[in-house]
């Protein structure tokens with residue numbers, strides 16, 4: 180692959196979003212410096228910060244910039260002042276949901292990995308989780324998050340409609356089957372087909388195309404059982420396909436296998452645009468404290484590089500993350516005794532992308548209380 184020139188829209192968002200995004204951008208700058216690519220970063224507003232600045236959680240300028248970008252990198256959105264005000268008419272989440280819909284990002288792909296370096300810190304038994312490698316396909320632009328919602332006039336009852344069409348299921352199901360063909364050929368549809376009509380449509384639709392993928396073994400699991408099985412025996416899973424809300428919940432749950440919500444990246448894709456985001460939210464309690472783990476966003480940047488077909492560059496970022504874990508350069512939720520901040524972990528990974536030897540020097544500098552910034 181030759182030298183590339185790409186425009187990346189960055190949506191830092193709220194809470195820890197700006198902190199973890201700066202580290203991912205630092206790592207992308209290290210990639211461009213090492214491999215000679217030109218990445219232009221265009222910062223835009225979305226979420227609570229956008230409401231504060233413009234009155235809208237997804238300003239037109241942001242949407243336009245995202246439409247024109249080669250890729251979008253998102254931190255996270257959300258702020259307690261809206262979470263704690265159920266009557267707020269304009270909400271940060273409307274920005275994110277609106278962007279996903281407007282860009283047609285119907286598939287959110289969430290890899291779940293157990294890291295050998297973190298097994299001893301896990302509340303789960305090491306032998307149960309070691310080697311876990313799951314790819315969750317979460318439908319992202321349909322279901323209950325996008326259905327009609329409302330309240331009665333006296334505000335004593337409320338509703339959220341869940342709807343799915345066969346076409347919405349087909350397009351993500353084909354993607355998930357194709358991924359299973361390149362992996363371990365196991366495919367689990369997670370639903371609640373014993374109760375929900377939408378889930379019965381999911382089963383019927385997935386069953387109808389399964390014969391097109393004869394090498395893939397199709398299995399079904401009700402979501403309540405799936406939530407338990409993921410913790411009890413995660414290694415039984417390869418590709419999981421599920422609808423929007425179930426995917427949201429079981430992937431946060433699966434982060435316990437990795438060791439922290441701050442480790443899990445994702446790619447949100449459709450037929451054109453692509454957005455890369457950690458699976459976590461804005462973790463407002465950690466804002467400004469320098470304790471947020473930037474690795475989920477840095478690994479999302481690696482997925483962004485995959486999207487540009489920059490395989491060596493993406494692998495270089497993943498190797499640098501492994502190197503940080505090997506060396507114990509992690510944020511406090513992974514090791515309460517750690518000395519490392521969000522910025523220091525990001526810096527270490529960026530240095531490691533540039534050159535492993537420099538990275539060792541940098542690590543010693545951190546120990547001496549000196550911070551070297553790229």
Ligand SMILES: NC(=O)C1=CN([C@@H]2O[C@H](COP(=O)(O)OP(=O)(O)OC[C@H]3O[C@@H](n4cnc5c(N)ncnc54)[C@H](O)[C@@H]3O)[C@@H](O)[C@H]2O)C=CC1
Pocket residue numbers: 195199254255256257258259262272275439440441456457458459460461462463470471472473475512
């Ligand atoms: N994609 C997005 O932008 C998302 C936004 N949200 C929003 O975020 C706000 C907070 O929601 P919560 O339910 O508290 O979810 P959250 O994902 O922000 O945090 C939940 C817990 O996960 C851990 N955590 C999350 N990110 C971490 C990181 N980078 N490093 C270390 N630990 C981390 C912390 O223990 C935290 O208390 C809300 O306003 C919510 O709507 C929630 C999920 C996704």
Ligand SMILES: CC(C)CC(=O)C(=O)O
Pocket residue numbers: 272275276324427458
């Ligand atoms: C607005 C929410 C649906 C965000 C969220 O929890 C997620 O995408 O994981």
Ligand SMILES: [Mg+2]
Pocket residue numbers: 427428431458
């Ligand atoms: Mg979520």
